[in-house]
Amino acid sequence: MAYALQQLINGISLGMIYGLIAVGYTMVYGIIGMINFAHGDIFMVGAFISLIAILMLISGGMMEGPAAILLVLVISMAFTALYGWTVERVAYRPLRGSFRLAPLISAIGMSIVLQNFVQVSQGARVKPLEPQITGGVELMREGNFVVQLSYMQILIIVSTLAVLAIFTWLVTQTALGRAMRACEQDRKMAALLGINTDRTISLAFVIGAALASVAGTLYLLRYGIADFFMGFIVGVKAFTAAVLGGIGSLPGAVLGGLLIGLIETFWSAYFSVQYKDVAAFGILVLALVFLPTGLLGRQEVEKV
Amino acid sequence: MAQTMLEVDNLATGYGAVQALKGVSLHVDKGEIVTLIGANGAGKSTLLMSICGEPRARAGRVLLDGEDITARPTHEIMRGGVAQSPEGRRIFPRMSVLENLVMGAQAAGQDPATQLPRVYDLFPRLKERQAQRGGTLSGGEQQMLAIGRALMSRPRLLLLDEPSLGLAPLISRQIFAAIRALNESEGLTVLLVEQNANQALRLAHRGYVLVTGRITMSGSGAELLARPEIRDAYLGGSH
């Protein structure tokens, strides 16, 4: 019981990281109908930018307290957003109106470019980071098993909820969010109402990259490693989350992320740690076959 | 001398190998209602869309108040005082009626709060339905919403593509009455595309006839209504 509760806590905090990334996949898919295969690598870039920021703060003796974490998050969001913007501008926008597969191929290319860029500029070895946030709250004790909610997990849960709350407000209440939803539902009509659709699409990439960078920062702090290839597996899992939740659905992406995090955690805890990635891929296949519209996806585009 | 609001000068465009417009010239004066009638596939919708820059003109020019807007991006044209209620209405199905209307105002820099009462006055039905999703409205309500949304930007020039299509006669009369009211009370300039030539020609000051991408006839509404070839081709000969 205590063991399961601990897995639940671990699964939710991992799932929130997947959810943050999954939102970026689903948002871009909703607006321009493409899978941004480079999105996992944007997450990786976000982790690296945080790593650099943290190391600089440490060397300056300033990596202390919540303000430092917040600063790292802001720096990472800003620079990663710039990467997201650039990827769209360079690799996708010129192909808009081209055949459907073109941006997809370009995205795979962009993924390789980002990986190689980081590999060359930062080195190929796994970068370790000693734990920055330690300790936690003891929730319950069963025999000598202690259920703990670590401060790191609290940070993950609180910052994810905060970021998602801001994101939800942005999408549902602001002019930009309305413009994004309009582009998603009928891009040509949005332009006919004076919306600069290219700019709106750019901003979707910027926001998606910023969310992925928060995930990258949290992942780095939680697991203490970064390497140029980390975006692949995490990206596939987040993509699976987006498909499972219903690609195009924002709440679905978060729900899917939580489910993937929970499934992976429980699978590792009760079956096999080695095969935890197989579980995620297995779900992707099952979801695509049996639930192609996902849990919260639309069954069919509404007829007007 | 009337002031020209819209001038389309020898406009040609199309889709890939399809030449949809083959050199169309027409003009709409300030305060006028001008109708463009023509059979299905004549190029009417293409003309309205091409005035908005999509598809782009391949030859010819579009002038708005004397300014050449032919090469401008669509969103700039629409921010510059043109609004369109397009073919098929294109309501955002998963936005509320209110949000659809706000979309009409926001990019054009109009304050939704000041524009909403005008539109609700014209179409009280929209106010009753304002919290409902666009996709759940009836055809007539969607048409009102499409026109209302276009009006939210306070356009100088309103382009309407077949506003009566698929509507019951009573509803379509309401829509036409609203267009006339806007024109008379606010002096709104309207270019109206219609297959319902009879109603359109009665409403409009002037009209043009478009046949496979070319203007074949023009004149005042009454003149065109009296022409035998119009009666045969567009009025079903029964009026």
Ligand SMILES: Nc1ncnc2c1ncn2[C@@H]1O[C@H](COP(=O)(O)OP(=O)(O)O)[C@@H](O)[C@H]1O
């Ligand atoms: N998106 C499109 N792609 C290719 N051809 C099109 C497209 N839209 C319209 N057409 C063609 O252009 C011509 C004019 O169409 P349209 O402007 O819709 O006519 P109308 O509005 O008068 O019925 C037709 O031959 C039509 O088949």
Ligand SMILES: [Mg+2]
């Ligand atoms: Mg048409």
